[in-house]
Amino acid sequence: MRAPGDAGPAAESRPARTAGRWEAAALLLITLLAAALRLYRLPEVPPGLHYDEAFNGVSARSLLEDGTPRIFFADDMGEEPLAISLVAVALALLGEEAWIIRLVSAVAGVLTVPLAWWLARGIFCRALPALATALVLAILYWHVTFSRIGMEPIFVPLTATLAFAALLHGLRDAGARRGRRQLPALLLAGLALGGSLYTYKAGYFVPVLAAAFVAYAALLERGFLRRNGQGLLLAAAVALLVAAPLLAYFAAHPDHFLQRPASVALSTRANAPQDALPAMVSNLPEVLGMFFVRGDANPRSNLPGRPILDPFLALLFVAGLARAVAHFRQPREMLPVLWLAVMVVPTLITTDAPHFGRAIGAPPAVAALCAGGLAALRTWVAALGRRLSGVGPGILRGATAALLGLGLAFSGFLTARDYFQAWAQSGDLFFAYDEGLAGIAHYVDGLPTDEAVYLTPTPADHYTLQFLLQRQLASFDGRAGHVFPPPHRAATQVIILAEDEASLPALQSARPDGSVTWTLDDRYGRPYAVAYHLPPRPDPAPAPPHAVQAALGAGAGLLGYALDAEVAAPGDVVHVILYWQALEPMEADYTVFAHLLGENNPEGGGPVWAGHDSQPDTGHYPTSAWQPGEVILDVHPLAIPAGAPPGQYTLEAGLYLLATMERLPAWQATGERLPGDAVVLGTLQVTIEEEEP
Structure with a gap:
């Protein structure tokens, strides 16, 4: 029986339940704000459809057509499959509109916001900084921008946040010896860690961050590995199992793994490997400056030059960084610092720094540090209030909360203004997208x-x-x-x-x-x-100045040619314009040869003095694309050697298959096969101008 006035356990838990409801309601409002910033005018902003976004759409459509899942997409310098696979699902369900490609990214960006709250709950173990983390991420211009681009980078913060939120809660439960709650969280952490490799190249650094965090915790927290070793091994095993298909693919195709990183890495772009370190040192001020001074200059990724943090968020960030460093003996508190340090490495070691896309794994850490700064400012102001007389603590706390709230509202306003007005109306987007x-x-x-x-x-x-x-x-x-x-x-x-x-x-x-x-x-x-x-007419193309009338195989006719100069001098470049006509469809892509023939050339040991070989229109309109009846004007430059003797030279042209070097049979209009399967076009006079005395 309870003593009088004892309300019992149910009554004691009522304040906690009420606080939980308020926290859930606040998180819902923050998530709705994140959705508004990421979905508002999505079919219109960004405009157009960028090449890389369209690649995801085309690849997703191909995935739907052949129905075969893929571990990796080798085209476009290699793309991981997660984003494309989700785009395929969205296109199948919602239709093949361009903005649907971006909708997948927007949903990923929105989902990251409540996950950031869960992550911060594991870092700070308090509601206010957890909600602040979600709110900062919701209004962070950097994260908003990439949430509205139909590309894969936005999935890096999603999987990273899920991985570490689950990991921290699994480890927390392990420390409290609640093993049943530990298992699902650690399984989820392993799933997200392995899944991060399927997102984007920057996602490869998420397991690196996990290893760095575990090593840091093992170094500073006594008994960490003893208490959590089995759980960590379980998470690592799940991560390895999830990543195994992609790792096996890269083992079989190492060039696919290296192609994109090698194209931007300082170690390959530098003149020599020893130049890579100075290049990274040169990148360091740019990478550090992207937070406060000058951000990414690419209009596709940013309002050119806009730093990651506005003045208010910069204040919170610095305060949060100081707070985290002051608590360096607590691995959870230092996680955002480690996170930030690891996730900016991709832009530090590559060209075009600062590159927001390559550092896209960092926004959750930025948000957590800003939230930590907000908590630190409240604590410092409260401590200051205790030292001051005549100021009620309630008034001081209220004023502080109001100022911090106004600051966050100001940051949200800046994000909306800069994105939907300044950036969305920029003329640079015409080409950027x-x-x-x-x-x-x-x-x-x-x-x-x-x-x-x-x-x-x-x-x-x-x-x-x-x-x-x-x-x-x-x-x-x-x-x-x-x-x-x-x-x-x-x-x-x-x-x-x-x-x-x-x-x-x-x-x-x-x-x-x-x-x-x-x-x-x-x-x-x-x-x-x-x-x-x-308009339609019987002779759609101009007649060639020099008629020839020859046939090459069954698919091509040579109507004639034109020259940009009938007389040339040694050292000149003469352009021969061949007038082809498509007779029948051709499956193969043939190469055109155009030769300038004369007396024996001592350098080449034959009659060829100049030549040019390429597919028609320098490969931009190959013979396999020709439609019957079309007339194709095909330009070939012939560089006459400086030592060519004066005289009359012969021009010839034809077609051959590069794979076999076999020429396509050539016939005159009379049906007679031409020697060497080469069409003799005409002559070119080469003269040497006499110097004036």
């Missing part, structure tokens, strides 16, 4: 389906175009040739003026009957692209 190509795809999809459409000079297999286009598009490089449609077929040629200034005037000269039907400017008002419509 391939907005122009997205506009071209939208325009092309609206053209009549029976009309041929060509693009120059961006290839049609650009991932942004691959994902967005709903119809067939051919592409060539107008700077090295041109393609005209088959007879009696209308066509539209889309020219990206920002890269190809030559095609539009050349096309207007060759086909004055055409007209400009569409234009696109970039965000600065500069012409970016134009569409030139060619």
Whole structure:
């Protein structure tokens, strides 16, 4: 029987339950704020669809089509599978819209926020700094930006936060000898640690951080390994089991593992290996400065130059760092410092520092340090209040809470303003997110389906175009040739003026009957692209100045050629423009040879004095892409040697298969096979100008 006034265990737990409800409600509101910042106007901001985002979309679509799970995607310099696999699920459920690719990242970013609360609960063991950690991460500009990009880096903080939140709670329970609660947490920690390798290259550092934390705890906390050794081995075994398929793949394909890191690592970019250390030392001020002074300059990843921390968060961060260092004997308190040190290494040892994408594992640590700083400031102010007379502790605590709340609100306002106004309206995003190509795809999809459409000079297999286009598009490089449609077929040629200034005037000269039907400017008002419509006619291409009429195999005809100079001197470069016509579809990609022949060349031991071999249009319009009836203008430069004697030289051309070096049979219009399967084009006069006395 209870004594009078004894409310019993149920009553004693009522305040704890009430506090728990308030904490849950606060966490829900913070998560909703995170969702608002990551989902608001997601179909519009960022604009367009960046190449790497589109790669994830194209790869996800391919995954859905063949139904075969993949451990690694070797294209695009290698991509880990987690993000692409989740994008495939989203596309299957919600449809193949560009913003769905980004929705997967946004959801990952939102989920990281409550996980950050769980992580901070394990670090601080108190509600306020745990909620503050979640709130700072929710409003952190860096994390908001990457949560809205349809790429894989945002999964690094997600898996890292889950791994260490579970690990800390598993270890805490182990210390309290509650083994039944330890097991699920440590299993989850191992799953997330192994899963971090499937996210992004920066995720490879998450297990490194785990090893560093365990080593630090074992060094400073007596009996740590004795109490937690079995649990840690269990987590490590699960992590290794999860990572095993990817590790086995890399063992079989080491080049896939090294390809992307080697392309940006200082050790491979430096002139010599010994230059890598000075390069890292040079990177160090840039990496440290990204928090307070100047951040990533890439407009895709940041408002160029914006530091990670605004002034208020910088104050909290410094205070939190000081607090953590002061508690260096407590491994949990030092975890955010270790985390930060390890996760900035990827940008420290690579080019283009500071690179926010490579350091993307660090935001949870930044948030935890800011939360620790907030707790430290409250403690320091409370201590100051006890020393001051005439100021009530309640008033001081209230004023402190109000100021800290206003500071966090100010930081949230800065994030929203800088992202949705300053950054979203920046003209730099037009190219940073391939907005122009997205506009071209939208325009092309609206053209009549029976009309041929060509693009120059961006290839049609650009991932942004691959994902967005709903119809067939051919592409060539107008700077090295041109393609005209088959007879009696209308066509539209889309020219990206920002890269190809030559095609539009050349096309207007060759086909004055055409007209400009569409234009696109970039965000600065500069012409970016134009569409030139060619009405159908029986002779869609201009006639060659020099007619030839020859056939090569069953698929190619050579109508003639043009020269940019009929007379040349030794040392000159003469451009031969071959006029091909596609007769039948060709499966193979043949190489064109163009030769300048004369008397025996003593250097080469034969009649060839100059030559140029390449696939048509320098490989941008290979023979396998030719459609029957098309006329392809194909430019080949012939560099005449300085020692070439004056005289009349012969021009010849033909096609061969590079793999076998076998030439395609060549016939005259009369049906007679040509010697050497080479079409004799005509002659070129080489003269030596006499010096004036």
